[in-house]
Amino acid sequence: MKYLSRLLFLILLVLLVVPVLAQNGVTVTAAFLENEPLTLDPQKAQQADEFQVLYNVCEGLVAYDPATLAPVPGLAESWTVSDDGTVYTFKLRQGVKFHNGREMTADDVVYTFNRLGNPNTGTSYTSLLLNNVAGFADMRAKENAAAELSGVKAVDANTVEITLTAPTASFLNQLTLPGGMIVAKEAAEADGFNEKPVCTGPFMVQEWTRQSQLTLAAFADYWGGAPAVKTAVIKVIPQQSQQVIEYEAGGLDVAWVPEPDLSRLRDDATLSTQLKDIPVLNVFHLRINLKDPVMSNEKVRKAFGMAIDRQTIIDTVLQGQGVPAHGLIPPGLSAYDPNYDPFPYDIEGAKALLAEAGYPDGLDLTVRTGQIETENRVMAAVQQQVADAGIRLTVNSTEKSVYDEDRANCNMQLGTISWGMDYPDPDNVLFLIGPASSGSRFNCGYSDSPQAAEIADKLAQGSKMAVGPERDQLYRDIERIAMDAALVIPIYHGKRTALVNPRLGETTIDANSIIRFALMQPAS
Numbered sequence: 001m002k003y004l005s006r007l008l009f010l011i012l013l014v015l016l017v018v019p020v021l022a023q024n025g026v027t028v029t030a031a032f033l034e035n036e037p038l039t040l041d042p043q044k045a046q047q048a049d050e051f052q053v054l055y056n057v058c059e060g061l062v063a064y065d066p067a068t069l070a071p072v073p074g075l076a077e078s079w080t081v082s083d084d085g086t087v088y089t090f091k092l093r094q095g096v097k098f099h100n101g102r103e104m105t106a107d108d109v110v111y112t113f114n115r116l117g118n119p120n121t122g123t124s125y126t127s128l129l130l131n132n133v134a135g136f137a138d139m140r141a142k143e144n145a146a147a148e149l150s151g152v153k154a155v156d157a158n159t160v161e162i163t164l165t166a167p168t169a170s171f172l173n174q175l176t177l178p179g180g181m182i183v184a185k186e187a188a189e190a191d192g193f194n195e196k197p198v199c200t201g202p203f204m205v206q207e208w209t210r211q212s213q214l215t216l217a218a219f220a221d222y223w224g225g226a227p228a229v230k231t232a233v234i235k236v237i238p239q240q241s242q243q244v245i246e247y248e249a250g251g252l253d254v255a256w257v258p259e260p261d262l263s264r265l266r267d268d269a270t271l272s273t274q275l276k277d278i279p280v281l282n283v284f285h286l287r288i289n290l291k292d293p294v295m296s297n298e299k300v301r302k303a304f305g306m307a308i309d310r311q312t313i314i315d316t317v318l319q320g321q322g323v324p325a326h327g328l329i330p331p332g333l334s335a336y337d338p339n340y341d342p343f344p345y346d347i348e349g350a351k352a353l354l355a356e357a358g359y360p361d362g363l364d365l366t367v368r369t370g371q372i373e374t375e376n377r378v379m380a381a382v383q384q385q386v387a388d389a390g391i392r393l394t395v396n397s398t399e400k401s402v403y404d405e406d407r408a409n410c411n412m413q414l415g416t417i418s419w420g421m422d423y424p425d426p427d428n429v430l431f432l433i434g435p436a437s438s439g440s441r442f443n444c445g446y447s448d449s450p451q452a453a454e455i456a457d458k459l460a461q462g463s464k465m466a467v468g469p470e471r472d473q474l475y476r477d478i479e480r481i482a483m484d485a486a487l488v489i490p491i492y493h494g495k496r497t498a499l500v501n502p503r504l505g506e507t508t509i510d511a512n513s514i515i516r517f518a519l520m521q522p523a524s
Contacts (some may be wrong), residue, residue, distance in 0.1 A: 058199030085167030173423035226436025290445035301486035
């Protein structure tokens, strides 16, 4: 009997040791921000949770500082820029290996950029990165399209030269995007690359169990040294309130916190010390189907914007986690104008605009959204508020992949977008109101709006200007053109909060809301 009792004790002890092993830095468990990725192909990725994986698995020529988002050396250890700002020469790190063991060369960089430029591969992010690269327009020509970018060349095995058609102030920032992450040709052209990309980053995709979890394994031959974290597990838990429950039960080391849980957690003596506010540059807004018979009416769009009490949403639904958005440019950028307010809360004014638009008795509208808790609560509040102006709003919340597809095809009147900036420059948010050659903006009519040509011209002008007050004013002007026509309806600039196990060290989540496992130095 004593032997049996001792055996049971030992079994219990082993079970207790498992989480302790995780606390010694062997395994870290987190959760996706929203839901699982649709693809892990860097040149096809568009969603935040795809980026969550890719920034741990893949790398580009240029990386970003986790705190400031400023560009820093990545796979290129250095670079020079010509006097006219159009030719970038990158010196590659030597001895960098792909996950399959092969060394990376300049040919891999050229292949990756040509792959991104291929219209059958690239996404809406492609133009953001390649728009000013010489030869991109030729690759996207409707007839006799080029197969390669004339502006990307391998000078030798360790040197790459990229030529732009015009100076681009944010080009180094743009190179930090996932589309610029370097891939191995032999892997990219093989089956399964979209689930297990072969790159050069500190982790490799070990296993992906759909709708459950994705497991990353440390890459022992990583050029920057093998990470202290050996295994990273990212669970699929769409409901952030459930993430908090699992964190408190010891099942997660990092959990995203929804606003309703903040008050309780802030009052908890222990958990309050584990809350981390994540500084983010973002804007939650509504994209509009400008081709819709109702939403094509500018007065209807303006009435909707004026019927939203943004400050009340911040104070109640968001528990103070954010500021009202009156445009797309968020606080934290020098181009942000705190005094600009194109949509003052005015119910009577909104009613008058609806009457002028031909809807004196109000109208019915439907907004599409996904299943993120915060966004659904915000839209429920918006639904109640705009009703006072006579707008009978239906909120259609569907599974993320369904909504993403419908939004891309613009099968909606309005749709929510929570845009987190990839780098700290106004062009990374104002392009959302510019014309596009494909995707949601194209299908929603943003390329055909009366403002499209002027916005496109000014965006092109801004990309060539030196950073400074004059450029900031140009971007403010672009924002005003869009807001005066209510091409989008901004609602708030949000903040994010996470629960983080203190054993993981200080640097766990960067300013892009990416959990960076390689930066963790778990306490032993």
